[in-house]
Amino acid sequence: MVVFSMRRRPREYTYSAATVILDGPRAAVETPTIQKQAATKDEIQTPWNVVVHNDPVNLMSYVTMVFQRVFGYPRERAEKHMLEVHHNGRSILWSGLRERAELYVQQLHGYLLLATIEKTT
Amino acid sequence: MEICRQDQALEIRELDPFLAELLRQIPESARPKDSAAAEERLFSAPAAAEETDLCAEWKIYVVPELRRLFQSATETVQQDLEQLRCTDKPFANCTLRIPLAHTDAWLNALNQARLAIAATYQFSDHELCDHYRSPLGNRRDLSLFQVNFYGFLQEFILREMEGNS
Numbered sequence: 001m002v003v004f005s006m007r008r009r010p011r012e013y014t015y016s017a018a019t020v021i022l023d024g025p026r027a028a029v030e031t032p033t034i035q036k037q038a039a040t041k042d043e044i045q046t047p048w049n050v051v052v053h054n055d056p057v058n059l060m061s062y063v064t065m066v067f068q069r070v071f072g073y074p075r076e077r078a079e080k081h082m083l084e085v086h087h088n089g090r091s092i093l094w095s096g097l098r099e100r101a102e103l104y105v106q107q108l109h110g111y112l113l114l115a116t117i118e119k120t121t
Numbered sequence: 122m123e124i125c126r127q128d129q130a131l132e133i134r135e136l137d138p139f140l141a142e143l144l145r146q147i148p149e150s151a152r153p154k155d156s157a158a159a160e161e162r163l164f165s166a167p168a169a170a171e172e173t174d175l176c177a178e179w180k181i182y183v184v185p186e187l188r189r190l191f192q193s194a195t196e197t198v199q200q201d202l203e204q205l206r207c208t209d210k211p212f213a214n215c216t217l218r219i220p221l222a223h224t225d226a227w228l229n230a231l232n233q234a235r236l237a238i239a240a241t242y243q244f245s246d247h248e249l250c251d252h253y254r255s256p257l258g259n260r261r262d263l264s265l266f267q268v269n270f271y272g273f274l275q276e277f278i279l280r281e282m283e284g285n286s
Contacts, residue, residue, distance in 0.1 A: 056249050057235050057268070059272055059279070065282075102167070106187075109165065109183070110187060111232075112233065116166065116168050117175075118169065
């Protein structure tokens with residue numbers, strides 16, 4: 001299974017880089033400002049869907065294999081989702097916390113499937 | 122052409138020069154080059170356009186990793202394709218051995234190539250299902266044949282992997 005290392009900045013905060021001012025023998029460092037982007041309770045608790053969209057190029061057998069590998073689904077369940085994608089244009093493969101959903105989408109993109117995350121409504 | 126499993130490898134035997142050339146083109150075809158459509162397909166958005174932060178972060182942090190992953194797959198395929206340098210008899214049929222350990226890389230590279238070609242030429246669903254289109258009159262027809270031929274190889278590799286697991 002392809003596992004990616006995530007090197008992403010934490011979503012909760014944005015950092016402005018500390019500015020180093022070289023002035024003679026002393027170096028002054030300005031205190032970095034931290035802006036907190038607080039996620040609301042609702043935002044944290046709202047589940048996100050991992051959606052796979054239809055693509056006329058990817059083979060059905062390949063898509064089934066990818067679903068089995070990424071989500072660990074048994075063949076029957078993977079095939080059911082593959083057929084749903086094929087007939088309905090999309091299928092929700094998984095729902096849950098955003099970070100995990102992003103990781104799944106990243107893995108699916110590694111297999112070149114058309115996948116997105118979206119908030120549940 | 123004949124494909125079979127031989128110990129820890131898949132063997133493509135009696136590969137004629139035309140099909141051998143198509144295989145040699147896998148790494149090149151997998152690169153989006155100047156095709157914005159191919160680039161967009163290989164590195165598709167992770168969410169709807171309204172999710173601007175997520176999409177922006179994705180481009181910065183995830184796309185480079187995907188690029189590395191895809192490049193690593195095409196490099197593995199490129200190494201295997203070195204076997205097709207038939208220097209003594211340039212028009213003779215040849216044999217290609219794909220080690221089982223490389224099958225994931227092959228599936229990935231073949232998929233990259235198929236998606237990039239299909240996006241570049243904007244093949245319709247109807248064209249993609251037309252497996253018996255002939256003759257190959259122009260570059261577009263040849264590219265469609267390439268997509269189908271690579272798909273056939275993918276199917277075979279998948280079947281062998283399934284039998285192996």
